[in-house]
Amino acid sequence: MKVLxxxxxxxxxxxxxxxxxxxxxxxxxxxxxxxxxxxxxDWEAEQAFVHQAQVILNDRLAYLQKRLPGIQMNxxxxxxxxxxxxxxxxxxxxxxxxxxxxxxxxxxxxSGIGSVAAKVVNNAPCSVxxxxxxxxxxxxxxxxxxxSAVK
Amino acid sequence: xxxxxxxDDSPFSFEAIxxxxxxxxxxxxxxxxxxxVEPPFAQYxxxxxxxxxxxxxxxxxxxxxxxxLVADEVEKLKTKLEREVEGTVKEGDIxxxxxxxAKSWQADLIVLGSHGRKGLSRLFxxxxxNKVAQEAPCSVxxxxxxxVMDTEEVESLHTASFLQSRL
Numbered sequence: 001m002k003v004l005x006x007x008x009x010x011x012x013x014x015x016x017x018x019x020x021x022x023x024x025x026x027x028x029x030x031x032x033x034x035x036x037x038x039x040x041x042d043w044e045a046e047q048a049f050v051h052q053a054q055v056i057l058n059d060r061l062a063y064l065q066k067r068l069p070g071i072q073m074n075x076x077x078x079x080x081x082x083x084x085x086x087x088x089x090x091x092x093x094x095x096x097x098x099x100x101x102x103x104x105x106x107x108x109x110x111s112g113i114g115s116v117a118a119k120v121v122n123n124a125p126c127s128v129x130x131x132x133x134x135x136x137x138x139x140x141x142x143x144x145x146x147x148s149a150v151k
Numbered sequence: 152x153x154x155x156x157x158x159d160d161s162p163f164s165f166e167a168i169x170x171x172x173x174x175x176x177x178x179x180x181x182x183x184x185x186x187x188v189e190p191p192f193a194q195y196x197x198x199x200x201x202x203x204x205x206x207x208x209x210x211x212x213x214x215x216x217x218x219x220l221v222a223d224e225v226e227k228l229k230t231k232l233e234r235e236v237e238g239t240v241k242e243g244d245i246x247x248x249x250x251x252x253a254k255s256w257q258a259d260l261i262v263l264g265s266h267g268r269k270g271l272s273r274l275f276x277x278x279x280x281n282k283v284a285q286e287a288p289c290s291v292x293x294x295x296x297x298x299v300m301d302t303e304e305v306e307s308l309h310t311a312s313f314l315q316s317r318l
Contacts, residue, residue, distance in 0.1 A: 001174070019290070022177075112285030112287070128293050132287060132291070
């Protein structure tokens with residue numbers, strides 16, 4: 001099963017990966033992490049941003065690898081409009097499931113899901129799981145942080 | 152982990168069930184099917200005495216059919232996954248009832264098809280899936296049918312984008 005995990009630079013990304021890692025996956029699952037980077041008129045600047053995103057993404061990949069050993073995965077930062085990047089990648093790779101956060105770093109939390117998630121769901125070639133970080137999980141994760149601080 | 156699977160009798164729902172049954176889930180995962188029947192009279196502006204009886208009969212039949220559908224799927228999934236599986240049938244607005252159930256049962260994930268029975272096209276997200284994604288207290292997985300676009304759909308897509316470009 002091919003699972004594409006769409007991440008951005010927010011702390012939200014870590015929460016999504018935690019939820020993914022907490023689940024049980026069959027041995028034949030394959031994860032690709034993807035992060036979209038805004039395009040810039042200046043190619044060199046754009047490459048610098050892509051590189052920076054790739055470094056962050058590699059960190060997150062390392063976390064997931066540690067949590068889910070033996071599962072095939074890789075990470076790729078791509079320049080472009082987020083929803084298009086994600087859906088195009090999903091199409092090209094033959095993705096079966098996209099996992100995406102309900103909001104990114106820029107979203108106002110007014111609506112239930114952000115514009116990128118909504119666009120991905122609408123145009124995706126495959127199933128999409130919109131991960132919500134609700135008050136319950138927020139409380140849980142802050143409790144976890146407190147716990148680790150105590151340790 | 153608690154998984155709420157929202158279904159009706161559409162092929163999109165069967166796709167959603169299939170995607171759940173083919174995956175590996177943590178040991179203690181619980182599953183619950185929910186199917187919602189819309190209340191009668193919603194689609195009638197002025198119900199009159201002559202149609203009331205037949206509407207109520209039709210509603211009763213719809214509820215009976217839906218309960219049967221849910222019971223069947225519960226049994227099938229139980230056999231397939233060997234896990235705890237429950238089923239519930241609700242009456243009311245479809246999206247609201249699903250969200251309400253997710254809240255009261257404290258579901259971790261809602262799984263549903265991208266369209267229900269009323270869906271016209273798989274190219275645009277159905278209103279129920281959309282509303283559930285917006286209002287759900289937990290994660291939502293919207294299951295899409297594997298894309299096998301026939302010529303007719305491609306043509307209608309072209310027409311749609313043509314119309315859009317004209318606007």
